[in-house]
Amino acid sequence: MELKMAKGKKNSKRIKCVVWDLDNTIWNGILLEDKNVTLRNGITDIIKTLDSRGILQSIASRNDYNSAMEKLKEFKLDEYFIYPQINWNSKSTSVLTIANLINIGTDTLAFIDDQQFEREEVSFSIPEVLCIDAIDLSGLIDMPEMIPRFLTDDSKNRRIMYMSDIKRNLIEEKFDGPQEKFLESLEMELTIAPVEEGDLERAEELTVRTHQLNTTGYTYSYEELKSFSSSDRYKLFIMGLNDKYGTYGKIGLILMEYDDDVWIIKLLLMSCRVMSRGVGTVVLNYIMKMAKDKGVKLRAEFVPTDKNRMMYVTYKFAGFREVEENDSLVVFENSLERIQGIPNYIKLKVNI
Missing domain, CATH: 3.40.630.30 (Gcn5-related N-acetyltransferase (GNAT))
Known part of the structure; x- marks a missing residue:
């Protein structure tokens, strides 16, 4: 087979990190209003599937840090998120912080949130981030950007x-x-x-x-x-x-x-x-x-x-x-x- 040495190909887009909101995204309800929030159906399987594919995951949520991390630990999900940004900053600020801490390009990030305002704020500030509505996550793991060619x-x-x-x-x-x-x-x-x-x-x-x-x-x-x-x-x-x-x-x-x-x-x-x-x-x-x-x-x-x-x-x-x-x-x-x-x-x- 002839060797192709001239140009190769430019990098194609693959998501390296999924950044999750918490309230009404990973769990049903708002933690500050009700401590008895429940996990969304199928969310644990989605998180574990992304993890098994080598896709990193983090959190960008407006919440009390200790309360949110305690709830994630209760759900046995805390270990899946690196550099979680749980604070009162804008979501775009949190997403940028995560990208900088992991040292990856913002064009390899996906952001999942149930609020259209939050998604639009991130899209406006960091247009290269893939923003996803949390209302329906049933097709998330089948998106081409979420499927590496090899494991x-x-x-x-x-x-x-x-x-x-x-x-x-x-x-x-x-x-x-x-x-x-x-x-x-x-x-x-x-x-x-x-x-x-x-x-x-x-x-x-x-x-x-x-x-x-x-x-x-x-x-x-x-x-x-x-x-x-x-x-x-x-x-x-x-x-x-x-x-x-x-x-x-x-x-x-x-x-x-x-x-x-x-x-x-x-x-x-x-x-x-x-x-x-x-x-x-x-x-x-x-x-x-x-x-x-x-x-x-x-x-x-x-x-x-x-x-x-x-x-x-x-x-x-x-x-x-x-x-x-x-x-x-x-x-x-x-x-x-x-x-x-x-x-x-x-x-x-x-x-x-």
């Missing part, structure tokens, strides 16, 4: 991994010392290995879901990625990250093109959850060292989007300079004269 181990455990991230972030906030010392305390282990058959579904999921730390913004199908993984000219690698608090899962991809005298990084992407862990710099310096040892030039392709500025900075910080620009495609090259060693705060295991 991988990472997607099934996504909420648990985010909860571990919350724990890490709280510990980091209280840590007294330089950033590198905190990273060292995590005891991180980064793995880089060729993509195998069992990794392909997660590899496609990464290209679909990853916007910010993606050097091109392109997505690739399962079939295209399988072609790359079995090619002599192209090599596809997947990254995993663990620390003493648990696993981050499979967090990144590297797509390389090999010619006799030049290597090209066609794609480098990483989950936004590892943005502050220095993974990009570690990976680039390892590739740089390999290229220098092989005596080849190292180039990298970059396509600017409205979200991936951080990856441009990552390339520049690693010593890449622009040597060519064709339409929106920027080609970088590295002189391989300034290669950093692997930092003490991370252990690198490579099978390349």
